[in-house]
Amino acid sequence: MSGCDELRGLLIDHVLGQSVGEEAARIAGHLAACEACRGEEAALRSTVGLLRSGPLALPTPEFRKSLAQRLDAVERRERHVARRRGRTAAEAGLTLFRLRLLRSPAARIKVAAALLPFVLGGGWWLVHSTRPAERDDDKLIHVGPPKDRNAPPLVDGSGGRGVPDRLQPPPAPPSGDPGEASSKSIVDQLVNGDSSPLDGLPVPAPIEEPKLAEGGSSSANDVFRQRHDLELPRKGGGVAPPPVAPVLPATPVTRALDWLVRTQRPDGSWAPGDGEPGLDTGTTALALLAFVSENCLGVGDVAADPRERAAAAATRWLFERQSPSDGAFVGGSDAAAHVFCHAVSTLALLDRHLRLTAAGRGATADLVGEHDRIERALARLEVDLERLVRPSANDPALARCAGQNAAWAALTLATARHCGDAFHLKPTGTRLTEDVLARLRNEQPELIVATTHAVDAMASRASTPSDEAWRRAVEKVLGDPAGIEPSLRFLVASALAATRRGRVDGGFADFERRLEKGLGSIQSPQAGFFDSGRRWDCFGGGTVYETALGVLSLSVAARADDFALMRQRLGKFGGGHTRPK
Amino acid sequence: MTANDDRELMLQAGQGAGGGAREAFDTLVTRWQGRLLTFFVRQCGDRELAEDCTQEVFVRLYKARDRYTPDAQFSTFLFTIARHYWIDVARSRAVRPDLQRGLGSDDQDDREDRLSRVAAADPAPPAQVVQSDDLERMHAALARLPEPLRDVVRLGVIEALPYAEVSAILAIPIGTVKSRVHAAVQMLRHLMSDVHATGTPLRRHEGGRT
Numbered sequence: 168m169s170g171c172d173e174l175r176g177l178l179i180d181h182v183l184g185q186s187v188g189e190e191a192a193r194i195a196g197h198l199a200a201c202e203a204c205r206g207e208e209a210a211l212r213s214t215v216g217l218l219r220s221g222p223l224a225l226p227t228p229e230f231r232k233s234l235a236q237r238l239d240a241v242e243r244r245e246r247h248v249a250r251r252r253g254r255t256a257a258e259a260g261l262t263l264f265r266l267r268l269l270r271s272p273a274a275r276i277k278v279a280a281a282l283l284p285f286v287l288g289g290g291w292w293l294v295h296s297t298r299p300a301e302r303d304d305d306k307l308i309h310v311g312p313p314k315d316r317n318a319p320p321l322v323d324g325s326g327g328r329g330v331p332d333r334l335q336p337p338p339a340p341p342s343g344d345p346g347e348a349s350s351k352s353i354v355d356q357l358v359n360g361d362s363s364p365l366d367g368l369p370v371p372a373p374i375e376e377p378k379l380a381e382g383g384s385s386s387a388n389d390v391f392r393q394r395h396d397l398e399l400p401r402k403g404g405g406v407a408p409p410p411v412a413p414v415l416p417a418t419p420v421t422r423a424l425d426w427l428v429r430t431q432r433p434d435g436s437w438a439p440g441d442g443e444p445g446l447d448t449g450t451t452a453l454a455l456l457a458f459v460s461e462n463c464l465g466v467g468d469v470a471a472d473p474r475e476r477a478a479a480a481a482t483r484w485l486f487e488r489q490s491p492s493d494g495a496f497v498g499g500s501d502a503a504a505h506v507f508c509h510a511v512s513t514l515a516l517l518d519r520h521l522r523l524t525a526a527g528r529g530a531t532a533d534l535v536g537e538h539d540r541i542e543r544a545l546a547r548l549e550v551d552l553e554r555l556v557r558p559s560a561n562d563p564a565l566a567r568c569a570g571q572n573a574a575w576a577a578l579t580l581a582t583a584r585h586c587g588d589a590f591h592l593k594p595t596g597t598r599l600t601e602d603v604l605a606r607l608r609n610e611q612p613e614l615i616v617a618t619t620h621a622v623d624a625m626a627s628r629a630s631t632p633s634d635e636a637w638r639r640a641v642e643k644v645l646g647d648p649a650g651i652e653p654s655l656r657f658l659v660a661s662a663l664a665a666t667r668r669g670r671v672d673g674g675f676a677d678f679e680r681r682l683e684k685g686l687g688s689i690q691s692p693q694a695g696f697f698d699s700g701r702r703w704d705c706f707g708g709g710t711v712y713e714t715a716l717g718v719l720s721l722s723v724a725a726r727a728d729d730f731a732l733m734r735q736r737l738g739k740f741g742g743g744h745t746r747p748k
Numbered sequence: 749m750t751a752n753d754d755r756e757l758m759l760q761a762g763q764g765a766g767g768g769a770r771e772a773f774d775t776l777v778t779r780w781q782g783r784l785l786t787f788f789v790r791q792c793g794d795r796e797l798a799e800d801c802t803q804e805v806f807v808r809l810y811k812a813r814d815r816y817t818p819d820a821q822f823s824t825f826l827f828t829i830a831r832h833y834w835i836d837v838a839r840s841r842a843v844r845p846d847l848q849r850g851l852g853s854d855d856q857d858d859r860e861d862r863l864s865r866v867a868a869a870d871p872a873p874p875a876q877v878v879q880s881d882d883l884e885r886m887h888a889a890l891a892r893l894p895e896p897l898r899d900v901v902r903l904g905v906i907e908a909l910p911y912a913e914v915s916a917i918l919a920i921p922i923g924t925v926k927s928r929v930h931a932a933v934q935m936l937r938h939l940m941s942d943v944h945a946t947g948t949p950l951r952r953h954e955g956g957r958t
Contacts, residue, residue, distance in 0.1 A: 179933050180926065183904065185911050214937055217886045218906050224785040230799055234777065237807050238770070429775045438778060694771055 170197060171204055178204070182211045225438070225447075419687060422695030423718045424461060427454050428477045430696075430711065435480030440702070440709015448488055448498025448508035450711050455481040456515040457718035460726050464519050482519065485512050486540065494543030499706075501564035503572060506551045507706055510575035513544040517579060521586050525733040542590050545583050549596055552576045556606045568705035570611030571654055573603050574618040578658070581622040586734050597626075613640035617658040624665030625730070645678065648685030652703050653716035656682075657723070664723035665730070679724065686717050754779070754822035762813040773813065776822075777806055784830060787907065791834055801837060805830045824913045827903060831917060889939035897932035904929050 174197050180186045181194045198205050417425075431437055437454045439446035458465075458478040465479030488496050489512075498508030520541055523534055555569045555576070577600045583590045584597065593599075600622065608615045616636040643651050644659045660682060667675040689699045697717035698710045706712070719726075760772035784805060788798035808829050816825055890898060904914045904925060911929075915922045 176930065179930050180911075183908070183929070185926075210937070211933065214933060214940070215905055217882055218890075218901065218936075219908070221786075221790075221883055223782045224789045224795070224798065226781050226785055226799060226802065230781070230803065231777070234803050234806055237803065238773070238810055241807060241810055242770075430778045432779055432782060438782070693768065 171201060174204060175207060178208055179211055182208060182215055223434075419683070419690055419695075420461065420718050420721050423690070423697060423714050424458060424463070424474055426691075426695040427457065427711070427714060427718075428473045431477050431480065435477075435482075435484035437481075437711045438709075440712055446499045446504060446508065446706060448485070448496050449504070449511050449706065450709065450715075451481055452485060452496070452508065452512040452515045453715035453719075454711055455485065456511065456518060457715040457722075459515060459519045459522065460719055460722040460729075462522065462729070464522055466523065478519075482516065485516060486537070488512070489540060489544065494540065494547045496544065501567070503564050503567040503569070504706065506555065506565070506572040507568065507575060509544065509551060510548060510572060510579050513541065513548055514575065514579040514582065517541050517545070517583055517590075521582070521589065521733055521737065522729070524589060525736040538589070541583075545580065545590055545592060548576050548579060549593060549599065552580070552603055553599060556603050570607045570614050571705045573607050574611075574614050574654065574658060577604060577618050577622055578661075581625045582730075585625040585627070586730065586737055589737060608636075612636040613643060614652075614655050614658065616640055617655060617662050620662035621658055621665060624662055624727075641678075645681050648682045648720075649689045649699055650701065652705075653708070653713055653720070654705075657716050657720045660720050660723040661726070664727040667724075667727075675724075682720060686721060689713075690717070755818050758813065758816045758822050758825070759818060761810070762816050769813075773810055780826060781806075783907070784826070787827075787830060787902070788834070790902070790906070797837075801830075801833060805833055808833065820916070821913055823907075823909060824916050827907070827909065827913075828917045831899075831903075885940055886936070889936050892939055893932055893935060897928055897935065900925055900928040901932045901936070905933070 174194055177186060177190065177194055181191065186194060198208060427437070431454075436447050436451040439450040455478060458474060458481070461474070463472075463474040463478045465475055465477075465482045467475040469476045469479050485496060488498070490497055495505070496509045496512035497505060498512075499505055516537070520534065520537055552573065554565055555573050580592065580596060580600060584592055604615050604619055604622075613636055616634065617640050620637065640655065640659050641663070644656050648656060660678070663675055663678060686697060690697050696710050696714045698713050702708050754776060757772040757776050761769050761776065763769050781802060785798055785802045788801040789795060792798055792801075805826070809826060812829070816822075890901065893901065899918055900914060903909050903917060904911060909917070911922050911925045914925045918925070920928075
């Protein structure tokens with residue numbers, strides 16, 4: 168009992184994780200043997216848990232804008248003070264010059280000649296150091312659209328009323344290089360031409376087993392694919408071959424991922440944009456999906472690789488958000504936002520799970536547990552999908568953004584349904600998805616038709632015939648890849664990537680080049696994030712949203728290849744390895 | 749992601765203005781804004797005031813960026829500025845530096861208003877909503893602690909800072925931090941049971957009868 172008395176004084180340190188070494192071991196040993204102290208420890212944990220519980224406050228959208236303005240003011244003040252100090256020093260120097268050195272004309276000439284280079288150099292420094300910081304173009308928080316240095320001067324078309332930048336009509340689509348194929352010819356090729364995804368082979372070309380690339384490829388996409396092939400976990404024992412660290416140049420995708428790593432919150436989530444506060448779950452899920460697309464699954468060398476660490480933390484955070492009762496990933500401020508958060512969270516965790524299962528790691532205890540949680544989330548998603556077209560009187564908000572929500576839900580369910588047989592879904596689900604997409608087609612025709620093509624490609628079905636909406640969707644993406652709604656861009660690109668003719672499809676290659684060029688124009692040259700400065704009708708967007716979907720749009724070809732490879736592997740042993748008997 | 753990264757970012761921010769320095773500082777703001785804002789919301793219960801305080805602390809941090817040395821943890825540096833600033837604010841406004849002025853009083857409306865404002869800071873998942881009664885009691889109990897004990901609870905327990913950091917922020921020996929944490933938690937548990945027995949449920953019952 169005296170041992171208990173002594174140790175109880177230390178229990179709170181133990182609960183707070185402050186006891187280390189011998190003391191920690193002594194407490195742990197005592198707890199294992201003493202039921203009374205275990206009860207005391209549980210009570211302390213409950214008290215500490217309660218103290219730490221409660222919502223994490225998030226700043227309002229105006230907070231960052233106003234903070235950025237105040238920091239700008241601090242910088243201006245610092246520059247002003249530095250200039251004054253410089254002038255004072257220069258004045259002091261001149262006084263010295265007059266008093267001591269300029270007593271004879273010959274000395275004046277010699278001293279002047281000696282000082283001339285310094286005076287010129289100092290003047291150059293003063294001019295350059297007092298120029299406004301170039302970083303103004305490159306802030307984390309964009310108040311308006313990114314500035315185009317080559318853009319013509321703003322013309323106020325409103326009769327002198329002064330329309331703010333953000334209300335100006337979107338800039339004309341880039342004209343492209345003279346030698347580059349025109350948008351129309353690419354659209355013709357993609358939609359109607361020889362390499363049409365609609366008339367061509369619906370099944371993606373067989374993908375070879377991953378090989379270590381020799382290097383030497385300069386295309387950004389080849390570099391991405393090398394990373395994929397190097398890092399995609401191998402089937403057979405689940406043990407990857409010793410990693411060969413490739414020296415890869417920074418690409419738009421890696422720079423964007425590194426920005427995501429830097430802006431991840433300590434708890435593993437990402438802050439949503441200012442258009443839809445409270446959308447942490449959806450934003451974090453999209454960011455995780457971007458990492459997963461690059462095969463950063465959070466199970467690699469978490470200690471050494473910050474991207475693996477970011478993926479692991481985001482996965483943990485998302486699972487913590489899952490409701491234990493109905494499997495929903497809760498987020499956002501209304502029912503529509505809940506559906507969006509739930510659909511993209513399920514997709515991100517599902518994609519990660521499938522990749523790990525394809526690598527032969529599905530039988531581990533963690534993955535079996537995750538499998539059941541994802542399966543419950545999928546069942547809940549089917550219910551959500553049905554509610555989208557039959558919103559009850561209690562959920563009028565569900566009609567908001569129903570097209571976009573249906574698109575993400577359909578993509579998620581198709582991924583689960585057509586990548587092996589790892590998940591048990593209702594047999595009627597396929598028909599339900601088709602019905603929902605057909606009903607919502609009038610609301611957002613381009614988005615829905617792109618989703619239909621993407622889902623059909625996953626199901627290896629010949630898609631619906633080419634129609635005007637599909638042509639318009641492809642034209643929109645090609646015309647202004649940087650200014651289009653990021654979800655639509657991703658879905659169109661996914662459908663085209665999944666139905667291209669192997670890896671050498673001329674039309675798709677032109678499409679990819681356009682996409683890379685367009686996204687390059689809205690990528691921060693220093694920080695790496697994508698931000699068009701626009702806000703979207705559904706869920707507002709934001710820098711993390713655009714960056715994640717920028718990565719996903721640039722990775723569609725690699726995703727399609729990975730998907731085909733996973734389907735080959737999971738088709739053979741599929742759910743038998745993941746589902747507990 | 750880690751404390752070391754924060755230190756590196758702060759050192760980078762201290763290397764000048766604009767460009768990479770500002771980028772590094774923006775990253776730090778993104779990482780810490782939620783935690784700092786929650787810290788102030790818990791202190792004053794006023795969301796607007798908490799946001800002003802958070803912004804002021806970041807501005808002060810930015811002004812002091814070239815004085816940061818890597819031998820101090822970033823969180824120590826940040827919370828030292830935050831705590832000193834809050835003491836100034838509390839003195840100048842002559843308010844008690846805590847959330848629970850309303851919670852400890854009989855003014856039910858005021859209490860609910862404050863709680864709803866705190867809750868409005870971020871839509872909470874349903875699991876957390878269930879705990880709101882316990883949270884109320886805990887806030888009420890916390891408000892009744894003496895200020896020195898409340899300080900160690902906020903930094904050492906709620907913010908989960910290591911004892912060494914709490915010691916540096918509050919300028920007291922580590923041994924004192926430990927003994928205060930121990931005393932504070934014991935007192936909170938007593939107060940919780942006291943509030944549980946005589947607090948909110950009784951008042952609700954009375955309200956139901958009238």
